[in-house]
Structures are given as structure tokens and as C-alpha cells.
Amino acid sequence: MILDRIQRENDIKKIGADDWNPLAEEIREFLINHISTSGGHLASNLGVVELTMAMHLVFDLPKDKLIWDVGHQSYTHKLLTGRKDKFDKLRKFGGMSGFPKRSESPCDSFDTGHSSTSISAGLGYVAARELLGDKNRVVSVIGDGALTGGMAYEALNNASRLKSNFIIVLNDNNMSISENVGGMSQYLSNIRTAEAYTGFKTGVEKTLSKIPVYGDKVIHQLRKTKSGIKQLMIPGMLFENMDITYLGPVDGHDIPGLIRIFNEAKKVNRAVLVHVLTKKGKGYSPAERHPARFHGAEPFEIETGLPSKKRTKANYSDIFSTVMRKFGDRDPKVVAVTAAMPDGTGLKRFKNMFPERFFDVGIAEEHAVTFAAGLAAAGLKPVVAVYSSFLQRAYDQIVHDVCIQNLHVIFAVDRAGLVGSDGETHQGILDISFLSSIPNMTLLAPKNKWELSDMLKFAVDFNGPIAIRYPRGEAYDGLKDFRAPIELGKSEILYDESEIVLIAVGSMVKIAENVRKELKDIGYQCSLVNARFVMPLDETMVKTAAKEHNLIVTLEENVLSGGFGEKVSAYVAACNFPTRVISVGIPNEYVEHGNVDILRKELGIDEPSITKRIITEYLGTQVY
Incomplete structure (x- = not known):
């Protein structure tokens, strides 16, 4: 294989031009074979094979700096920098990340995971180059979709003032600029x-x-x-008018043509944008036909493109989708807002049935939130469906444009908690901390699929900012007999005993249920409370729990700092109760990629770890 001749960065320069296209086909075959078993981002990577090869042929890594926006399309880059043997553990715990990682290779110039960042980061490298007197090239790759993010335009505004070379590669796989x-x-x-x-x-x-x-x-x-x-x-006058030289469009699958235009771009002593047209999913017909399905693909059968594992149970996004469709029928004031994620968040059915009440604002979370605030101020009931880690980008807008005005915006916070293989940039482990710190915000988390439905109904009838966080993956269908009506700031008592009380938030109720069984098998009395509301805190419940139990254990899939456990501990301390509180949550650190069950075990928030901690720390019995 030609690919076997690439053992480290710049080895591609030793490959003759006659072998470039065969190498591109080998790379595509390699990616399809590996991602079909491991899962990962396929369509975007298949689309940039020749583009990546051309950049590696023209530029000298790691001296030159190549910065990927988002970074999920960097698999070919990883192959061309000698990481082929690491693909067997792609996105697995302890293995290679699916995104660029500076700790992985000096050829990864910047850790990325969210969009619209590469031009800003590249400008930082350019400014440092000028101050330090270096001679390296800086190349920032950004997709046409990422250009909907305001941060990209902020960076372009600054790039227009440059008097030295800075290359911006616009990877356009949607033909959004005329050719x-x-x-x-x-x-x-x-x-x-x-x-x-x-x-x-x-x-x-x-x-x-x-x-x-x-x-x-x-x-x-x-x-x-x-x-x-x-x-x-x-074309390209938007960029030309900003004093950014525009080159293109160029065929993103023509390696000689790409090499020529990159060599031309190197001659420009200011910011230069190279417009490259690529086809998402190129070389694999199922991904070409359905690029969205192969954006973040689960393991699949290569022959058909169909998932290897058939899903038998609904996930939380499916439940949200069903409830939103019903609300679309019942209440004409309910509208839906998403930031380029109609499929991932479950809004596709709502979009198909109520297109006039569906708004996809593109990759622009800040705009999505303030736009929703405007909708609410005008009397509508906007539901903003967004992944937890992406909602972080709109914190200021939540504070200033929604909560200060106490506007009725409903946040459906998907992928809350550990999400697994996408790693640090995608784990939704901060939302309890940052949302519950905002005045006027109400924050809930469901224990199972029925409670998600009930909470959404409560949220639509509510008056004020309200967020519901729910996890990725299969919706829990246990505890179905416990379905007390949702009341503002009221928790749900599932089992009322004595000695130990477990107070769990959302996805941790299922784990707490099993911890309780283990403690009871050992001989301890144990209550179980479904917190339901993080904010406002159910102080009456906490007060009763402190009076009637020797130990309170809080459980949440969020960092401990600023989390639910801290709020309970602070209230117990303020009331001068002697009851001890143990807070179970994620340590204040970023969580790497890996299977969620493995991550829970490593973080000490799985059932055996929690049970052992309770017995060892509080009851004084060493558990082996």
C-alpha cells in the first residue's frame, strides 16, 4: 500500500504525482473500513481527502501551522502525520481523539471541537509569528457552514488589517457561493x-x-x-471589500489544481481566502446520498451503509421529537429554534409538519438565543433545542437577553452529561453549574422518558426562562409507576426510609436506584429522592432529609463545582444541621473521549464506585 510509506509528517512529499490519486482512494478505503467498526465522522472526512493531501504537499509541518475548524474532518491529516496505527483505538478511552489534539502531535496546532474558531486562532498564530520574527505559514481551514457563526466574521474583520500572509481555506461542500x-x-x-x-x-x-x-x-x-x-x-467580493484577497473557486478534489492555488496564495502579503469546492461523503455512495446520516456515524455495514446495531428503544431526542410534534398541533404559539441541528436535536418532524414555525439559524448559538428572546417578547413560546456543550457559547445571551427580562424561552438541553466518544469539547458537564447560577432561570432534569414529556408540558405552560437537561442515548423506561405531577420547585420522593438518603438529578436517578438496592442488600435503610428541580432548590425536601437521615448523598452528572451537591451542602450548613453530605459528581476536570460506562467508572460515578464510597467514607467499613 502507498499509505504504508507514510510513517511521519511530510512523507507524502516523497510520493510521486502518479500515486496521488491511488493514495486518495487508499485513504478513503481505510477510513470507511475503520469508521464502519469504530464509528466516527465519516462524510466530512471523505470530502477533504485531496484537500488535506494538497496542503500537506505544499506546506511544511509542523513548522507551518494548519488549524482545522471544528476538527472532525482531520482524520486524513492524522494519517498523513504518521498516526495510521492508532486508528484501531480512534475515539476509545485512552486512544486517539477524533479531533486535533496538541498533546497528540506537534502537527496538531490547535485543539478544536466547536465551529467558527479557526480564523481567530490562526490570527493569533500570525500575530505571534510577527512578534517573534518567525517565517512559518499559517493556514486556517473553515467550512461554509461555520461561516454562519459570528465569531468567524469578527476574525475576518481583524484579518483584513494584516500586512503579511495568512491563508484561509473555505471548504465549501454545499455550493453555497456561485460557481x-x-x-x-x-x-x-x-x-x-x-x-x-x-x-x-x-x-x-x-x-x-x-x-x-x-x-x-x-x-x-x-x-x-x-x-x-x-x-x-x-465572486468573493464580500472578502475583497474587506481587503482579503479571494482566490477560487477551485475543485477540492483536483490535487494539482489545489497545489497551484496554494502556491499562489503563499505570494500574497495579506490575508487570502482560498475557496475550495468539495463533496461531502465523496467516494462512498451511501455517504454521498445521505451526508447528514454519516456526519457522526455509529458503526455500520459497509455494503448497505445501514447501522450494524438496530436501535430497539427510543432515545431522549426521540421523546422530545414526539412531544414537540404534539405541541405543534395543540398550541400555535409554540415555535422551534435550532442552530444547524434539526436532525440531531429531534426537530425534523416539527420542521416537516410546521415549517413556518421552525427556525434553523445555522451554527450561531448566540443569535439563536437572542432571536428566541425576541420571539418570546412578541408573545410566542420558543423552544430552543441545543446540545449542552454548544449552549455554553450563548451564556451571555441567556443572562442578558432572556433572564434579565424574565422572558419565556424554553431551553431543551440535549446531550447533557457525559456524551462519550467526542471527548472534552462535547461532554455536557457544565450546564447545571452555569444555568443554575443565573437569576430567574428554572432548571429541571427528568428521571425517565415519561418525565421528560411531563416536564416539557410544564415548561410550555410556565412563564419565564426554563431549561430541561436530558442525556444522550436510550431513554430510561424504569420507575414508570412513579409519575407525580410536576410542581414548581418540588422533588419526588420515590422511596421513604431512614439512615441514608440518595438525592439524584436526572440520569443519575437510574444509577441511584441500583445503589439503593445494593445498600439494602447489605442491610441499610435507604431513601431515594428524584430531585427534578435543580433551581429552584426544594429546600423543604432537603430540610426533611437532613432531619430524618444520618447521611445525604447527592448524585449528578455534572462537575461538582457550582453543581447540585454544592447547593444542597450549602443549605444544610446554613441551617446548622449535623447531617453529613457526600456529593457524587464529576471532578472539576475535563473528561476525555471514551465509552460512557468506562468514563463513569473512571470518574467514580458508576454504581459500584458510589456504593463503595458510601460504605467506606461514611460507614467506616473497608470494601474490597
């Missing part, structure tokens, strides 16, 4: 960046600038004339 004048655009791009033209232009401007009074006016008029011609003949 009907591509030939003329390529021709003009070649002229503008040719050495003869660039040298002539610089010389003319220097000469004219020496002419008293009129020199600068002549230069200004020439620039205006040139810009007018560009506006008539080429």
Missing part, C-alpha cells in the same frame, strides 16, 4: 497573484505615492476602478 464564473475567477486570481503583476502593482503605487497632492488620489481611483471590475466579473 458559474469559476473560469474567469481563476484567471483573474492567477493575474492578481502572479509575481509580475504583484511587482508591477507595488511599483506603480510606490511611484504614484511620491507625487505631491495628486498621487494618493490617483491610487485611490485606480483601486476603485479595479474593484468595480471585480464586482462585475468574480
